[in-house]
Amino acid sequence: MASRDDIVKCQPSGLGLLGGRGDFAHIETIGAGAQPTYLYTSPYAGDADFSPLETRRAESGPIDHVSLADLLRNAFVYPPHTIYRDVKNLATGFALQQDMGNELRFHFAYQSASAASRPASNAVSDEALLHTYHQLLTRAVQQCTADIKAPWLLQSGGKDSTSLAIAIADVRPDTTCVTYLGGKEENEVESARFVARRLGLRHEGLVCDPARAYDRYLAMAPRMPLLTADFATLSYADLATEIGHRQGDGIIDALGVDPYFGVPLHLKDHLLRVLARSARIPGALLKHPLVGRSFKLCFALGTLQMTAFERYFPGSRFSDGEVDDMFGWNISTHSRKRMEAFHGDIEAAQSAEAVRRMVLVVLEAAGMAKGMYTAKAAGLRLAYPYCDKQFCEWIFNGVPDDRLIGPGGLNKVLMRRYIAQHFQQLPYVQSKGSFRFDVQGLARQRFEQVHAFAVQLRGLLPGAPKWLEDHRHCLGNKFFASKFCLLAVTLPWLSSRLGNATSMVESHA
Structure with a gap:
């Protein structure tokens, strides 16, 4: 050391x-x-x-x-x-x-244009492809869970976790599936429970309690090696703590395969790209009563202030103007410059879909990092079977194009057919939802606590207390509550390192 x-x-x-x-x-x-x-x-x-x-x-x-x-x-x-x-x-x-x-x-080399060796559609049968898919995925599960005695699968009820549950049932039937119910928008819990029980796996559910989840995050924040503020960080902290309490020693996460299957864009995605104009909009407009009560209108105005690349990132976040006000100087320009690291690949991308693959790779710093940091803090092992190199290489190079993305932008065609071998119809075909977090509930229950963190760290973010005070009446809108959540996650981690000693921070002003 x-x-x-x-x-x-x-x-x-x-x-x-x-x-x-x-x-x-x-x-x-x-x-x-x-x-x-x-x-x-x-x-x-x-x-x-x-x-x-x-x-x-x-x-x-x-x-x-x-x-x-x-x-x-x-x-x-x-x-x-x-x-x-x-x-x-x-x-x-x-x-x-x-x-x-x-x-x-x-440089991310796994773009469709570089996969010239993929077999033609009629060169390989579905039967052969599905056999190899199962063989490689079960092998990946065995290898990455070999040192986990009591694994828990984060089971959303969607395609990725359903496909993974099928493989897990073959080689790790001792796995417990857990689904997190975070809000009224969710509709995949029924699918997750049905899949687990049909496969003979134990299933548990955890209903989001914002106060409980936040307490659990605060307890583990000092042990988290680095900081991310992915919108499911609090959900993950809640689940990791629960898994530990129930004698689990490892988490299986179904992330990682999207960049290899591909990520087709739909009309909404294209419209959001067009709407992202890097505009500057007065904050007072968003707080106007006719605007501030509408999530969709606020989301559209927020999108106008983003770049097209950054609009691919999920959630409602602080605008450049808000961030500059919190710091007291024009720091957002320096943050935007960090996109230059990806400029070469963006320029070389042959389609919007190719750019989106790259975005998914960049988003490891959010989605996968939250799992890595949280599992480390909770003393749990973490397994990503879909990140097995042999499995990914085969998906990218060995599966015909029409089994990756189908007509009309149907994603993960081979995965869907793999699931269909076991389940003819599942409720997950409606809309995504599981593992969300009740950000409005968090704002209602923990405003004063987060405000106290902001006051403590005003030497680092002098404008944070004022933003909270000015927007307290807006936090029933998920658009503003999501921003509150960013502060709720970020500030206590910083406090655990700095306390009142904000003189330790490096100044770029």
Whole structure:
């Protein structure tokens, strides 16, 4: 372990395009300030190692202001950056260019245009494809859960978790399925319960209680190695704590396969891309009674203030103007510049769908990071069977185009046919919903607590208390409550590192 005055520099050999860690052939300790700490967190390369950050529990490194702006603007820190100025995150697609002074470069090679070797539609039968799909997926489940004694599957009831449950029933029938009911919009709980019981798996449900979930997050925040503010972070903290209480020792998460199957865009996606104009809209307009009560109108005006690339990111987040007001200077420009890391791949993309694949990779810093950080804090193992490299490579190269994306933008055709072997009809065909979080309920129950955190950290975010005070009457609207949730997740993590010692943060002003 590095000492207080040292950091660990890892120089892996054979770093592939997946952003994996390769072979840790050379690990040396060097003087502080000479090089950053590199973390290798691609879920396609195995378990992330956060041990170089252990010493930061006792002494925080400098908090990066631009990374904090990233969190407020997009709910995650743009990779390869982290909330710490001197810690870099080599997520999927990033590699160290050692011949260029360890410059970090992004390139995600798994675009349809590069899959020239895919078989023709009539060259392979569904029977053969489905057999291989099951064989590779069950193998992936076995391998990634080998050291988990009592696994719990996060089962939304959708396609990904249903397909995974089928494979799990064959090789890990001791798995418990758990579905999180977060709000009235959800309709997949029935599907999840039906699937689990038909497969002979135990099923449990957990109904969101915002206060309970927030208490559980506050308890684990000091142990979370890094910070993300994905909108399901509180759901994950609630579930991880519950799993631990029920003697589970590991989580199986059904994320990771979308970039390889592909992500067709629909009319709504195209309309939102057109609507995203990087405009500046006065905050007073959004608070006007005729506007502020309408989630859809607020969402549209919020979209106008985003870039097309950032509109692909889920949820309602703070606008550039709001973030600048919180910091007291024009920091949003610096956050936007971090998109330049992906500019080369964006320019080379041959379709909007290709850009969206890239977005899904970037979003590992939100969706997958919340699981990695939460599981670490809860002392649980974390398994991503869909991130098995052999399985992903086969999906991308060995499955015909029409079994990936079908006519009319039907996604995951082969997965749907795999499910249909066991279940003819499922309720999940309606709309997505499970694992949401009741952000309005959180705002009602924990406003004063979050405001107290904002006051404590006003040396870092001087405008945060005022934003909360000015928008308290708007928090019944999910648009504003989602922004409240970003502060509710971000501020206590920072407080656990900094307390009142905001002089430790690095200033970019």
